Amino acid sequence: MDGGRRVYHRFGQSASSGYSNNKQQKVCYHWRQGKCSRFPCPFLHSELPGANNGESSKRAHQGFEAGISQGSGLRRSGNSYFNNTWGRVQGQGGGSSNRVIKKMEKLCNHWLQGNCKFGDNCKYLHQWSTGDCFSLLTPLEGHQQVVTGIALPMGLDKLYTGSQDESVRVWDCQSGQVVGVVNVGGAVGCMLSEGPWLFVGLTNLVKAWNIQTSIDLSLNGPVGQVYSLVIGNDMLFAGTQDGTILAWKFNVATNYFEPTASLKSHTLAVVTLVVGANRLYSGSMDHSIRVWSLETLQCLQTLTGHTDVVMSVLCWDQFLLSASLDKTIKVWVATENGSLEATYTHTEEHGVLTLCGMHDSEAKPVLFCSCNDNTIRVYDLPSFSERGKIFSKKEVRAIHIGPSGLFFTGDGSGQVRVWKWSAEPTAIS
Known part of the structure; x- marks a missing residue:
């Protein structure tokens, strides 16, 4: 009783x-x-x-919505939500109440070895992801060390992946088979495709391949490993180990990339670059972010909100997102005088390695957040409501968005995985 x-x-x-x-x-x-x-x-x-x-629950819910729509100054411009809504679940379509995530979000070690005796009754995960918005299509095996770059040149049916095992692999998108392996003679730090060109960041060098004409160029000037590459204002920028950002411009007459500038401000390696709003943003091991004018190539501002290596920067609408090994993602927005300030900080349990963004099939922004606990968190923006997780054998260093709802991840074990969204999203530039 x-x-x-x-x-x-x-x-x-x-x-x-x-x-x-x-x-x-x-x-x-x-x-x-x-x-x-x-x-x-x-x-x-x-x-x-x-x-x-x-009835009281209903009134509380209505009060929460009223606070969002009236008291918080929420405004929309196209698909954008402005800065004071970051981290807040939206009353319409931004919440996660209808998403069920399995409680024991840990991969089963026995399942990884292929010998779990509990089967469907195991309390640990027997799958590579949680959430119902994407699924694993196939793994691509071949690299022996961490995958640091993934590129899918527009209009081609070939996927290019680079690794610290000193190779670039070429995959056929129809069969998933390797159709070529290029030994580049050094660890690949990053990759970028733009038009017919494929750029590969190496030590003391950037390789430039024209896929259409088979032209092979070597861009000299970097000191140490090239960690990041980006195109802006018809220039190629490279972030290097010595803290310098080098710029080249393509000369049609000579069919070569001419050195244009050397941007010096960081005191340690530049590991991430992004271009947006006529600005170049650089994140560094010196814990800072530099803001550069693409017209004058002068440093306009130094952002010092992080307390560890700034691993990734991402432009979305009028916002700058930055991720760091200090376990935070910061959202920066321009003030009236044009300078950036951090308006929201999202905290993770582990250091953050890379960010990647897209819009889903309903034009809602989605953020991929790779952490050094071998997971990728997938969030709705701006609420940071979790849509699911992706698990890997080791940390994911490269994420690339493809066409028709495809995206690719490369991890520290050398494995590349091909994923498919349940509905076709679009990439965030």
């Missing part, structure tokens, strides 16, 4: 019940988080009972 009373209290009681214990009426905090392990639990595993509970 007493055991039955405890179970009764766990799931609530009617107003006519004779039992009245304030401790018993408290909702279990761990139950709300979906991870209560006590049985029996002395607290409620349901919301507080009461005749007006449904």
Whole structure:
């Protein structure tokens, strides 16, 4: 009888019940988080009972929506939500209440070895992802070390991947088979495709291949490993190990890339570059982000909000997103005088390695966030509501968005995976 009373209290009681214990009426905090392990639990595993509970919940929900639409100054421009909504679940379509994520979000080690005896009853994951918005199509095996670059030149049916194993592999998109392996003579730090050109960042060198004409060029000037490449204002920029950003411009007459500028401001290696709003943004091991004018190539501002290596920068609409090994993602927005300031900080449990963005089939922005616990978190923006996770054997260093809902990931074990969205999204530039 007493055991039955405890179970009764766990799931609530009617107003006519004779039992009245304030401790018993408290909702279990761990139950709300979906991870209560006590049985029996002395607290409620349901919301507080009461005749007006449904009505009060409804009023609370309406008040939350009113606060968003009236009190927060929410404005939209196209598909964009402005800075004061970052990290807040949207009342319309931005929440995650209809997404169910398995509680034990950890890969089964026995499943990885192919010998888990529990099968579907195992409490750990027997799959490479959670969430229902994407699925794994196929793994591409061949690289022996971390994959640092993925490129899918427009109009071609070939995928290019680069690795620290000193090779660039060429994959046929129809069969998934390797059709070529190029030994580049050094660890690949990054890759970029633009038009007919494929650029590969190496040590003390950038290789430039014209896929249409088979022209093979070597761009000298970098000191140390080239970690990042980007195109802006008809120039190729390379972030290097010594903290310099080098720029080249293609000369049609000579059919060669002419050195244009050497941007010096960072004190340590430049590991990430992005172009947006006529600006070049660079993230560095010196914990800072530099903002450069693409017209004058002068440094306009230094952003110092991070406390560890800035691993990735991403432009979305009028915002700059930056990710760091300090376990944070910062959202920067321009003030009235044109300078950037951090308006929101999202914190992860682990260091963040790379960011990649796209719009889903409903034109909602989605963020891929690779962390050094061998996972990729997939978030709705601007709410940072989680849509799912992708798991890997080792950390993911490269993410690339393809056409028709395809995207590619490359991890520290050398494996490249091909994924497919359930509905076709579009890339965030």
